[in-house]
Structure formats: structure tokens, C-alpha cells
Amino acid sequence: MEEKKDYRAELFYEPKNGYDTLSDAGREALEAYCEEYKRYLDVSRTERESVANAIALAEEKGFTELVPGMELKPGDRVYYSNRGKALLLAVMGEEPMSAGAVITAAHVDSPRLDLKQLPLYEDSEIAFFKTHYYGGIKKYQWTAIPLELHGVVALKSGETVDVCIGRDRAEPVLYVSDLLPHLAGEQMAKKMSEGIKAESMNIFAGSAPYADEGKDRVKLAVMAILNSSYGITEADLISAELYAVPAFDVRDTGLDRSLIGAYGHDDRVCAFAELKAILELGTPRRTAVCILADKEETGSDGVSGMQSEAFEWFMGKLCRADGSELGDCFAKSVCISADVTAAFDPNYPDVSEKRNAAKLNYGVGLCKFTGARGKSGTNDASAELVAWLRRVLDDAGVQWQMTELGKVDQGGGGTVAKFMGNRNIDTIDAGVPVISMHAPYEVVSKYDCYMTYLCMKAVYEA
Numbered sequence: 001m002e003e004k005k006d007y008r009a010e011l012f013y014e015p016k017n018g019y020d021t022l023s024d025a026g027r028e029a030l031e032a033y034c035e036e037y038k039r040y041l042d043v044s045r046t047e048r049e050s051v052a053n054a055i056a057l058a059e060e061k062g063f064t065e066l067v068p069g070m071e072l073k074p075g076d077r078v079y080y081s082n083r084g085k086a087l088l089l090a091v092m093g094e095e096p097m098s099a100g101a102v103i104t105a106a107h108v109d110s111p112r113l114d115l116k117q118l119p120l121y122e123d124s125e126i127a128f129f130k131t132h133y134y135g136g137i138k139k140y141q142w143t144a145i146p147l148e149l150h151g152v153v154a155l156k157s158g159e160t161v162d163v164c165i166g167r168d169r170a171e172p173v174l175y176v177s178d179l180l181p182h183l184a185g186e187q188m189a190k191k192m193s194e195g196i197k198a199e200s201m202n203i204f205a206g207s208a209p210y211a212d213e214g215k216d217r218v219k220l221a222v223m224a225i226l227n228s229s230y231g232i233t234e235a236d237l238i239s240a241e242l243y244a245v246p247a248f249d250v251r252d253t254g255l256d257r258s259l260i261g262a263y264g265h266d267d268r269v270c271a272f273a274e275l276k277a278i279l280e281l282g283t284p285r286r287t288a289v290c291i292l293a294d295k296e297e298t299g300s301d302g303v304s305g306m307q308s309e310a311f312e313w314f315m316g317k318l319c320r321a322d323g324s325e326l327g328d329c330f331a332k333s334v335c336i337s338a339d340v341t342a343a344f345d346p347n348y349p350d351v352s353e354k355r356n357a358a359k360l361n362y363g364v365g366l367c368k369f370t371g372a373r374g375k376s377g378t379n380d381a382s383a384e385l386v387a388w389l390r391r392v393l394d395d396a397g398v399q400w401q402m403t404e405l406g407k408v409d410q411g412g413g414g415t416v417a418k419f420m421g422n423r424n425i426d427t428i429d430a431g432v433p434v435i436s437m438h439a440p441y442e443v444v445s446k447y448d449c450y451m452t453y454l455c456m457k458a459v460y461e462a
């Protein structure tokens with residue numbers, strides 16, 4: 001009997017709950033790491049804030065802005081802010097760039113409600129902002145919750161004004177209404193995707209009229225507040241990027257505090273993991289590159305998205321410093337597409353295939369492929385790359401699990417992985433499993449957050 005039992009342990013793959021192998025010291029390190037992440041996330045509610053806060057942390061750790069023509073030697077720490085909306089950081093390795101770089105790529109944009117370019121109007125003596133949602137949202141989740149307004153207004157003078165309303169408890173919040181149940185019979189009979197119309201997602205901006213007798217008195221009063229706070233006029237909103245984001249604090253979740261509830265875990269939870277790992281890195285064997293990308297939620301297009309040549313520009317500068325060719329560097333590089341995955345949710349078991357779904361507290365989730373309808377649009381990491389990552393993580397004592405985003409033909413999704421793979425860079429997805437992904441309040445496990453950080457660290461140090 002005893003022999004058979006050992007045989008089973010030897011031959012079978014049996015994932016374990018992370019808490020079963022976590023030491024007291026590990027538990028302490030996990031809690032300390034998560035407190036740091038929570039502080040970062042609480043003040044990083046847009047891609048711009050995520051980038052600005054990351055730069056501040058990087059400069060504290062000796063990173064300087066990459067200047068074209070700069071001489072670079074092993075151990076040098078540089079960053080490039082792509083228009084303040086995406087960030088690339090590197091620690092130069094002992095080996096030349098032609099030996100390849102170790103890249104981790106997360107994104108710092110999250111689903112939200114963007115203000116339109118001509119947002120402000122008055123209807124029935126109430127002032128509203130028109131919105132256009134950003135990323136994949138279930139619209140009904142974004143009504144009847146407190147919202148903050150974050151972003152920038154670019155002026156014709158070239159000056160840019162930062163806007164942040166509602167983060168401070170003393171400031172007001174904004175709001176998108178929903179129907180009362182008493183009058184929602186028709187609405188409730190509709191498909192959930194049709195219950196809330198995008199053009200009804202207008203933000204309540206004010207209701208008290210300006211003290212005169214002209215038209216649009218409430219709109220005027222709201223515009224007067226914006227003018228006195230930020231020195232802007234209605235025309236300046238045309239060149240603004242203003243986002244309404246959930247006004248929820250980052251909070252420990254569950255009676256045992258093992259989970260974290262917050263807006264925007266996708267994908268700042270992986271962005272912070274790789275950021276912290278690269279900030280603490282000494283001189284690596286191969287150059288380490290950390291990417292905080294923008295525009296992932298809308299397909300990675302545009303100048304700050306992962307399909308932008310800004311990446312080639314940055315990597316090209318690093319290559320030129322030691323006479324390497326960019327193509328040679330890419331061919332030998334490896335990339336961890338550090339993005340969240342779906343955690344198995346026992347409240348909704350039908351959408352997952354249990355054997356291949358990520359479980360809370362089982363560690364960083366490795367995803368060989370994404371896509372939909374027969375892996376369409378996937379990067380599909382090679383078996384060899386999966387084996388390499390298994391070895392790196394096992395050697396470093398990092399707990400990981402294999403994941404798949406839902407049952408076959410249930411739906412699907414993508415990450416920046418395919419855009420890295422298309423560049424001739426070996427790429428695999430790895431990140432934190434999330435409950436209620438893309439909801440205004442998402443939940444992750446502290447254990448998995450910590451293991452994702454250890455994963456990024458192990459990869460850089462491999």
C-alpha cells in the first residue's frame with residue numbers, strides 16, 4: 001500500500017493551496033508586499049497616474065531618463081516615458097543586447113467611462129457629462145456607484161492641467177443613474193446587455209443654477225466651478241482626457257483579509273509586480289526590460305499601445321549602445337506578458353473547465369494560449385518556453401498554476417502577448433487570477449499577487 005502511494009505522488013501532478021506551503025516569514029513578506037501594492041494602486045487610477053507614480057519610485061531607485069546617444073554599461077538603469085501614458089524601464093545586463101533581453105509586459109489602462117470631447121450639457125435643469133465607455137464593460141455595473149474624475153486638460157498654450165476630483169474624501173463624487181425597480185419592469189425584461197444604453201450613461205455633474213436669468217444656468221454653474229478650480233473653459237474640454245473611474249478605496253476583502261478588493265487590478269496588479277521586481281534588481285545577466293503599456297483594453301493600438309514602434313525605438317537605443325542589432329536582440333529575447341487571468345468562481349462554475357481554470361491562492365497563473373473559437377488570435381507559447389518557465393519558477397520556489405480563460409467556446413480574450421510574439425520574441429502569458437474582472441470592484445488573492453511578483457523577479461534573475 002505504502003509503495004503505491006509514493007508511486008502516485010511521483011507520477012501525478014497535484015497542485016497545492018499556497019497557504020499549505022507558506023512559511024511564517026513568507027507570510028510576513030507577502031503582507032508587506034501587498035501593503036505596498038495597495039498604496040500604489042490607491043493613487044494609480046489612470047494610465048497617466050500609474051506611469052507618474054512608477055517614475056517616482058524608479059527615480060528613487062536610481063533610474064534616469066534614457067537620452068539618445070547615452071552610453072550604457074552593465075547595471076545602468078534607464079526609463080523612457082512614452083508621452084506620460086506608457087513606461088519602459090531597463091536595467092542593462094552583463095551580456096550584450098544581441099544575447100536577448102528578458103522582458104515583462106503589463107498594461108496600466110483599465111476599463112472606465114471617458115468623457116466625450118463635447119461632454120457638458122444641461123437637461124431638465126441638471127448638468128451632465130456625456131461619456132463613451134473605454135474597454136470591455138458590463139454597462140449595468142457602472143451605474144449607481146460613486147465615481148471620481150481623473151485626467152488632464154491640454155491647453156492651447158501647451159500647458160497641461162491635471163484634474164483629480166473625488167479621491168479626497170472632502171471632495172464630491174460623480175454619478176450615473178439607474179432606474180428604480182418600481183419603474184423598471186420593461187428594463188428588467190430586456191437582455192442584460194441591453195438594459196443600460198451607452199448613451200444613457202450620462203454623469204450627473206450638478207443641479208444648482210447659477211444666479212442669473214439666462215439659459216443653461218446649471219451648466220454655467222458647473223463650468224464656473226471648473227474654471228475657478230482649473231482655469232479652463234468649455235472649449236478646453238475638447239483637448240482633454242477625462243475619465244470617470246470608480247470611487248472605491250482599495251480594501252482588504254474577506255474576514256481573513258486574504259483578498260484585496262479594488263478598481264483596476266487588471267492590470268496594475270501585474271504592472272506593480274514587474275515594476276517592484278525590476279526596481280530591486282542588481283545587475284542581471286541579460287538586460288531586464290519592464291513595460292507598463294497603455295491601450296491594452298482597446299486592442300493595443302495607437303502610439304502608446306503595445307503595437308506602437310515606441311518599443312522598437314526604446315530597444316533600438318539600448319542595442320545601439322553596445323553595437324547590437326535589434327533583430328538579433330528580439331530573436332533571443334523572452335517576454336512574460338504579465339496580465340491577469342480569470343480565477344475560477346464557484347458562484348459561476350459553468351463558464352470554466354475546472355481542471356484547467358486558475359484557482360485563488362494557487363499562485364501565478366501561466367497561460368499557454370488565449371484567443372477564442374479554436375485559439376483564434378492567440379500567441380500560443382511554445383512547449384519549450386513553458387518548460388523553461390516551469391524550470392525557472394520551480395528553481396526559485398515560486399508557486400504557479402496553469403490557467404485557461406474559460407471553457408472552450410465560452411468566450412475568450414487577449415493580451416499584449418501576440419504583439420510581442422509577432423516581433424519574433426518568445427512570449428508567454430503569466431499573471432494574477434482575478435474574480436469579477438473588468439467590474440468596478442475586482443478581487444484578487446494576496447498570495448497570488450505575491451507569487452506574481454516572485455515570478456517576475458525569478459524571470460529577471462534567470
Ligand code: MN
Nearest residue numbers: 266267339340
Ligand atoms: Mn489585462
Ligand code: MN
Nearest residue numbers: 266267297438
Ligand atoms: Mn482587461
